[in-house]
Amino acid sequence: MTLFSLARKNIQRNLSNYFLYIASMVFSIVIYFTFVTLKYNDDLSALKQSSQQIKGLMSASSVVLLFFIVIFMAYSNSFFMKKRKKEVALYSLLGVRKQKIGLMLFFENLVIGLVSLVLGIVLGFFMSQGLLMILVKLMGYEVVGSLTFSVEALMNTTGIFTLLFLFTSLQGYRVIYQFKLIDLFHAEKQGEQIPRASLVAALLGTALIAFGYYTAASDMFTSKIWRFFTVLGTPLMVIGVTIAGTYLLFHSVSVFVLTALKRATSWSWKGLNLIGVSQLLYRIRANAKSLSIIAILSATTITAGGGVFGMYYNAEATVRQMLPNTFMWKGDPVEISQNDVLYNESLAVKNLRVDNDLSFFEYTLLKESDYNRLAKFQGKNQELHIADGSTVLLDAAYDERFSHDFTGEDFKLQNGDSFHVDKMYTESVLNFIAAGTVLVVNDQEFAATHAEEVKMQVVGLDNDLKQQAVSQDISKQLSTEQQESFSSVPQSYEDSLATVGALLFVGSFLGLVFLAATGSIIYFKILTEAEEDQAKYAILNKIGVNSKQILKTVAGQVAVIFSAPLIVGIVHSAFALLAFSQLFGMNITKPVILWMVAYSAIYFIYYIFTVRAFYKIVRQGN
Amino acid sequence: MTPLLKVQNVGKTYGKGANTFTALSNISFEVEKGEFVGVMGPSGAGKSTLLNVLATIDTPTTGEIIIGDTNLARMKDAELADFRRDNLGFIFQDYNLLDSLTVRENIVLPLAIAKMPTKAINARVDRIASLFGIRDLLDKYPYQISGGQKQRTASSRALVTEPKLIFADEPTGALDSKSATDLLESLSDLNQSQAATIMMVTHDAFAASFCQRILFIQDGQLSKEIHRGTLTRKQFFQEILQVLSSIGGGVNDVI
Numbered sequence: 001m002t003l004f005s006l007a008r009k010n011i012q013r014n015l016s017n018y019f020l021y022i023a024s025m026v027f028s029i030v031i032y033f034t035f036v037t038l039k040y041n042d043d044l045s046a047l048k049q050s051s052q053q054i055k056g057l058m059s060a061s062s063v064v065l066l067f068f069i070v071i072f073m074a075y076s077n078s079f080f081m082k083k084r085k086k087e088v089a090l091y092s093l094l095g096v097r098k099q100k101i102g103l104m105l106f107f108e109n110l111v112i113g114l115v116s117l118v119l120g121i122v123l124g125f126f127m128s129q130g131l132l133m134i135l136v137k138l139m140g141y142e143v144v145g146s147l148t149f150s151v152e153a154l155m156n157t158t159g160i161f162t163l164l165f166l167f168t169s170l171q172g173y174r175v176i177y178q179f180k181l182i183d184l185f186h187a188e189k190q191g192e193q194i195p196r197a198s199l200v201a202a203l204l205g206t207a208l209i210a211f212g213y214y215t216a217a218s219d220m221f222t223s224k225i226w227r228f229f230t231v232l233g234t235p236l237m238v239i240g241v242t243i244a245g246t247y248l249l250f251h252s253v254s255v256f257v258l259t260a261l262k263r264a265t266s267w268s269w270k271g272l273n274l275i276g277v278s279q280l281l282y283r284i285r286a287n288a289k290s291l292s293i294i295a296i297l298s299a300t301t302i303t304a305g306g307g308v309f310g311m312y313y314n315a316e317a318t319v320r321q322m323l324p325n326t327f328m329w330k331g332d333p334v335e336i337s338q339n340d341v342l343y344n345e346s347l348a349v350k351n352l353r354v355d356n357d358l359s360f361f362e363y364t365l366l367k368e369s370d371y372n373r374l375a376k377f378q379g380k381n382q383e384l385h386i387a388d389g390s391t392v393l394l395d396a397a398y399d400e401r402f403s404h405d406f407t408g409e410d411f412k413l414q415n416g417d418s419f420h421v422d423k424m425y426t427e428s429v430l431n432f433i434a435a436g437t438v439l440v441v442n443d444q445e446f447a448a449t450h451a452e453e454v455k456m457q458v459v460g461l462d463n464d465l466k467q468q469a470v471s472q473d474i475s476k477q478l479s480t481e482q483q484e485s486f487s488s489v490p491q492s493y494e495d496s497l498a499t500v501g502a503l504l505f506v507g508s509f510l511g512l513v514f515l516a517a518t519g520s521i522i523y524f525k526i527l528t529e530a531e532e533d534q535a536k537y538a539i540l541n542k543i544g545v546n547s548k549q550i551l552k553t554v555a556g557q558v559a560v561i562f563s564a565p566l567i568v569g570i571v572h573s574a575f576a577l578l579a580f581s582q583l584f585g586m587n588i589t590k591p592v593i594l595w596m597v598a599y600s601a602i603y604f605i606y607y608i609f610t611v612r613a614f615y616k617i618v619r620q621g622n
Numbered sequence: 623m624t625p626l627l628k629v630q631n632v633g634k635t636y637g638k639g640a641n642t643f644t645a646l647s648n649i650s651f652e653v654e655k656g657e658f659v660g661v662m663g664p665s666g667a668g669k670s671t672l673l674n675v676l677a678t679i680d681t682p683t684t685g686e687i688i689i690g691d692t693n694l695a696r697m698k699d700a701e702l703a704d705f706r707r708d709n710l711g712f713i714f715q716d717y718n719l720l721d722s723l724t725v726r727e728n729i730v731l732p733l734a735i736a737k738m739p740t741k742a743i744n745a746r747v748d749r750i751a752s753l754f755g756i757r758d759l760l761d762k763y764p765y766q767i768s769g770g771q772k773q774r775t776a777s778s779r780a781l782v783t784e785p786k787l788i789f790a791d792e793p794t795g796a797l798d799s800k801s802a803t804d805l806l807e808s809l810s811d812l813n814q815s816q817a818a819t820i821m822m823v824t825h826d827a828f829a830a831s832f833c834q835r836i837l838f839i840q841d842g843q844l845s846k847e848i849h850r851g852t853l854t855r856k857q858f859f860q861e862i863l864q865v866l867s868s869i870g871g872g873v874n875d876v877i
Binding site for chain 1: 679699700703705706707708710714718720723727730731732734735737740743779
């Protein structure tokens with residue numbers, strides 16, 4: 001019998017043991033292949049046209065994805081090797097040379113690699129086609145994706161995974177050569193010393209996280225930390241600090257908390273609390289690494305997803321904020337089909353120029369009566385009655401960090417006149433494109449002000465996001481000069497969807513992948529532990545603990561393992577998203593909370609499955 | 623006076639149809655309060671099955687087991703667990719200590735499960751630990767102590783709840799002779815000074831000689847019963863050896 005056939009038979013007979021390992025390999029390959037296929041897709045690149053940023057985004061994402069896949073594969077490989085150390089020890093005990101065992105495992109890995117590569121690429125092909133259609137839809141295009149097999153993607157995937165398989169094989173070799181026979185037999189018993197908490201590490205961990213949070217939450221335009229590390233360096237610094245802090249948190253702070261709980265005998269010596277705490281403490285050091293990885297992955301997923309979902313959610317609001325009228329342009333009216341028209345007005349406004357030392361600004365002067373009329377059309381319950389010599393400023397692009405707040409000041413005009421600014425609104429009644437910042441004055445003042453008179457057309461349509469056809473119709477009738485001042489809600493909305501939709505797709509895709517993987521990592525981990533703990537629960541049953549109590553303590557322990565990284569991840573991402581929303585000046589609380597709830601809900605399903613499986617394993621021991 | 627443990631026609635069969643295997647059949651006996659009873663027999667005779675059935679870890683196929691005034695046959699799984707918690711103590715051959723708990727916590731566990739207040743727990747743990755001579759070990763973990771110390775810890779855990787009935791399954795099986803003697807003497811003391819009722823399964827004649835009465839089991843049936851009476855331990859040991867050789871098997875197990 002050759003080594004190769006021994007390896008092959010090994011796999012055939014232990015298929016169920018190998019199943020999880022192969023499944024996670026196939027999963028990684030499917031994900032990666034799908035992603036690179038989308039990256040190389042011709043339909044998509046045609047769609048993207050000018051959009052260099054989507055291409056950049058895809059490339060950056062594939063790096064993140066690759067990094068993640070390396071972690072995931074290394075994790076499942078070491079999980080798998082740990083389970084097989086005994087088998088390796090047995091071969092060694094029977095007198096097979098280490099070299100031969102290594103070779104056998106290498107062949108085995110090769111067979112597994114080939115099988116999963118083929119399976120992964122076939123599955124990945126179908127998945128990429130399905131996802132492509134979703135992507136196109138999210139971006140708001142109506143193109144049918146054709147079935148194309150990307151050779152580039154195939155080469156890319158095969159190359160990367162061949163390297164990865166070599167790497168995992170080496171990992172296996174290392175295990176065989178590094179350990180002594182006696183260690184191999186006790187592989188499952190390692191890492192079971194009860195940890196002692198290190199105060200320095202615990203304080204350092206807390207301090208690092210606090211520093212990371214403080215930096216993320218501070219205003220990036222005024223903060224000294226941001227200035228010191230620069231806008232590019234600071235996020236990297238924050239991420240590094242937070243990752244290190246998270247590890248120390250799970251490594252030391254958790255030990256402190258659990259030890260304190262255990263020492264509080266009035267609590268811990270009640271029912272099975274003692275068992276729960278001790279079990280957690282017993283495994284915490286071995287778990288620190290995986291819990292930190294899970295927390296970081298969750299934080300990444302929630303941040304990316306929350307940010308992108310927030311932008312998608314805000315796409316319409318941003319368009320409406322800037323463009324309160326469906327269409328607006330300077331000059332004469334044009335023919336518009338009468339369907340859905342809510343209002344179609346011709347406004348006389350004046351164009352004000354204000355020079356300062358370096359440049360000039362243009363403002364639009366609007367009559368109070370026109371404002372009130374438009375406000376009514378747009379459903380704003382607001383009527384202005386402005387005193388002589390005063391004005392109300394409308395600035396849709398106002399940002400407290402960059403813009404000057406004129407409230408209470410005198411607004412000086414070129415010709416020496418000035419208005420007292422009573423109020424400032426960030427909601428305008430004129431589209432920002434063409435009109436810019438608007439000054440509203442009463443009708444007498446308007447007539448008295450000397451400035452260039454301009455005609456503006458404002459149109460409001462019902463169901464405005466879908467009025468692409470009307471938008472094109474108007475655009476065609478306008479002169480080239482007029483087209484520059486033409487603003488259209490449906491057109492702007494479509495443009496922003498094309499960008500944000502792609503972002504949303506990439507974000508949710510990576511999010512789902514990370515979620516599936518983090519869930520699986522915890523699931524594998526807890527079930528391995530459950531197998532090791534079977535005997536313990538059998539003892540408990542013998543000394544008189546009923547099944548209900550066992551279920552309770554199992555559910556409690558699993559809940560801690562699940563919720564600790566989730567909570568840390570959510571808090572991390574809350575701070576990251578705070579910085580994000582500051583940067584883009586958006587209010588994304590609602591979509592972010594929605595996203596967090598969705599994430600936690602899926603996570604909770606994993607929890608239920610894990611508790612059930614854990615309990616089942618534990619019951620088998622009785 | 624009613625007996626503490628009353629076993630009536632207990633039988634246990636495994637499997638179904640033609641493939642049945644009878645592990646116990648028609649076993650009846652009684653144990654009074656304060657007795658130290660041994661169960662002996664060759665390997666595969668059904669000693670451990672009997673103990674498991676009596677200890678409510680396994681259920682009998684036929685017959686009745688009455689402990690105190692409770693009939694175990696009519697109880698459900700959850701009730702049985704509670705019954706074990708409140709009335710029974712166990713000592714196993716392989717100690718069955720939880721290695722994530724300290725010696726103290728291992729002993730505390732059954733009391734914690736019974737929701738006893740912390741103060742009372744401390745008092746009891748101190749007393750039982752001095753009785754078994756493990757007071758200095760209370761804050762060590764099981765992997766830091768020897769086999770004999772582990773078994774004394776396990777015995778402390780079994781006895782700390784002051785159970786009505788203590789079951790010991792080959793408690794000296796994994797111990798050297800010195801540790802075994804220490805443990806058996808502790809159990810014997812406990813039996814005499816506190817009138818604890820103990821039922822011990824063993825195949826070791828030396829261990830059995832500490833008992834007051836011995837039940838012999840053969841092929842799943844009760845075959846013989848001997849009392850120590852006024853005999854010294856050494857004389858009783860000789861008598862046990864004779865019985866063992868007469869029923870065959872087991873002799874080769876003797877030290």
